[in-house]
Amino acid sequence: MSDVIVAGWGRTNPARSSLYECANQQSVELVISDVGERGALARGLGRSYGDAAQVSGGKLVGLTGRIISLDPTSGVVIVDAGVSIDELLRYIVPKGWFVPVTPGTRYVTIGGAIAADIHGKNHHRDGSIGAWIESLNLITAVDGFVTVSPASDPQLFWATIGGMGLTGVIMSARIKLIPIDTPLMEVTTQRHNNIDDLMEAMVSKDSDHRYSVAWVDTTVSGSRLGRGVVTWGDHASSERIRVGRGRRVRKYKASQRFSVPEFIGSRRTIRRWNAVAFSEFWFRSAPHSRADELQSIPKFFHPLDAVGNWNRLYGRRGFVQYQFVVPDDRPDVVVTALRCVARERPADFLNVLKRFGDAGDGMLSFPMRGWTLTMDLPVTDGLGQLIHHLDELVMEAGGRIYLAKDGCSSPQVVSAGYPRLNEWRSVRSRVDPDGIFQSDLSRRLEL
Numbered sequence: 001m002s003d004v005i006v007a008g009w010g011r012t013n014p015a016r017s018s019l020y021e022c023a024n025q026q027s028v029e030l031v032i033s034d035v036g037e038r039g040a041l042a043r044g045l046g047r048s049y050g051d052a053a054q055v056s057g058g059k060l061v062g063l064t065g066r067i068i069s070l071d072p073t074s075g076v077v078i079v080d081a082g083v084s085i086d087e088l089l090r091y092i093v094p095k096g097w098f099v100p101v102t103p104g105t106r107y108v109t110i111g112g113a114i115a116a117d118i119h120g121k122n123h124h125r126d127g128s129i130g131a132w133i134e135s136l137n138l139i140t141a142v143d144g145f146v147t148v149s150p151a152s153d154p155q156l157f158w159a160t161i162g163g164m165g166l167t168g169v170i171m172s173a174r175i176k177l178i179p180i181d182t183p184l185m186e187v188t189t190q191r192h193n194n195i196d197d198l199m200e201a202m203v204s205k206d207s208d209h210r211y212s213v214a215w216v217d218t219t220v221s222g223s224r225l226g227r228g229v230v231t232w233g234d235h236a237s238s239e240r241i242r243v244g245r246g247r248r249v250r251k252y253k254a255s256q257r258f259s260v261p262e263f264i265g266s267r268r269t270i271r272r273w274n275a276v277a278f279s280e281f282w283f284r285s286a287p288h289s290r291a292d293e294l295q296s297i298p299k300f301f302h303p304l305d306a307v308g309n310w311n312r313l314y315g316r317r318g319f320v321q322y323q324f325v326v327p328d329d330r331p332d333v334v335v336t337a338l339r340c341v342a343r344e345r346p347a348d349f350l351n352v353l354k355r356f357g358d359a360g361d362g363m364l365s366f367p368m369r370g371w372t373l374t375m376d377l378p379v380t381d382g383l384g385q386l387i388h389h390l391d392e393l394v395m396e397a398g399g400r401i402y403l404a405k406d407g408c409s410s411p412q413v414v415s416a417g418y419p420r421l422n423e424w425r426s427v428r429s430r431v432d433p434d435g436i437f438q439s440d441l442s443r444r445l446e447l
């Protein structure tokens, strides 16, 4: 056990806890058998942005793990929850398989991915990760070690998918992978001068591709409001590689070019002027239109992972990643949110727009059919008011915010956005009546 101070990826609201590194079921059971009123919580790689993976004054359970088996015919992998997507990709890609869903970083654990029911650039086609989980091994407060599937206990299964670690500790999972022919992506890029054109392009072309996402510039306003660059991608076939390069490419290489040192993190490096300069450069350097470019998996899915600890660039006060989704028929909320942010002028350049497909069955899962916008907002004095205003817009439109990113919202915003919250609460009281599993997020949002 060690005493630690941990925070989310946004580095706001650090919390002191005791961390227990657990290698097996018995050690997790031992930790949760003696939990005081400050509770316990599983923690993965700490890539949730706010306070979802911390429990101040409580016990944190860290897990190590391994890939248990991969069925080469069905592509079903059984994997410990402490394994990261990075480790999994290194094992499965050379064998011709890919994770069904990956977030924008490969440094998340399987446990963290399931607890947040993560979505990727393919949500419009493949849904979130919960749709690909065949069963879970979970340690709950009441029943101890249980195997749960959508057939054996649908309530507990779908309360755990997206349940932010509050139904118990996920120990391992059976996950269906997707087959790939090569470790390369075939990518189409288009740049658009305003938000209307950008959204129109996504509506008309998303269904032609497995993956789709757009970067949006929030530093410009007026007729250029929401200008951006959309990329669509598909796994490249081996025929395409032979035609394009004259040889088959099998290797999967993912590396970090450099890491931002700790001392940089004491000052805010990202300022308004360099966010504007970066956004201008990023927009101008994108092609007007380019089709069929071959890119590696890390370049297409995880470009930010090339720089370690990039979150330190936001300085000591950290940043909030605000992500919301609104129904398909409310694109106006995206436009209004962009207008608000452009007016407030925070130093913001990592903004992502995406269209989700249908919602899955997770009771607290974030994705629902519609538009999702993600913005990195550095903590400054007026940020609370801006976020409060955005929350109101999202609530009014019948949308919701993403718990894995949240660090400052209110119980009202969450209960308005998650209509199955009470159903989830009743499952949670069944499996954890004494509230052993808690987080700073669950306390703040009165989950």
Ligand SMILES: Cc1cc2nc3c(=O)[nH]c(=O)nc-3n(C[C@H](O)[C@H](O)[C@H](O)COP(=O)(O)OP(=O)(O)OC[C@H]3O[C@@H](n4cnc5c(N)ncnc54)[C@H](O)[C@@H]3O)c2cc1C
Binding pocket: 009, 041, 042, 043, 044, 045, 046, 047, 048, 049, 052, 053, 063, 081, 082, 102, 103, 104, 105, 107, 108, 109, 110, 111, 112, 113, 115, 116, 117, 118, 119, 120, 121, 164, 165, 166, 168, 169, 170, 171, 304, 404, 405, 439
């Ligand atoms: C650069 C970047 C890009 C991202 N892009 C996306 C994206 O595209 N889509 C997306 O959906 N998310 C995205 N995320 C968010 C990230 O995928 C989620 O926050 C994910 O949960 C982080 O996993 P983790 O292992 O770091 O978990 P942590 O952050 O450590 O924990 C997150 C939650 O999972 C719970 N948890 C962790 N392990 C377990 C376990 N074994 N059992 C039970 N509960 C557990 C924790 O209690 C906590 O509530 C991104 C994050 C970053 C930093």
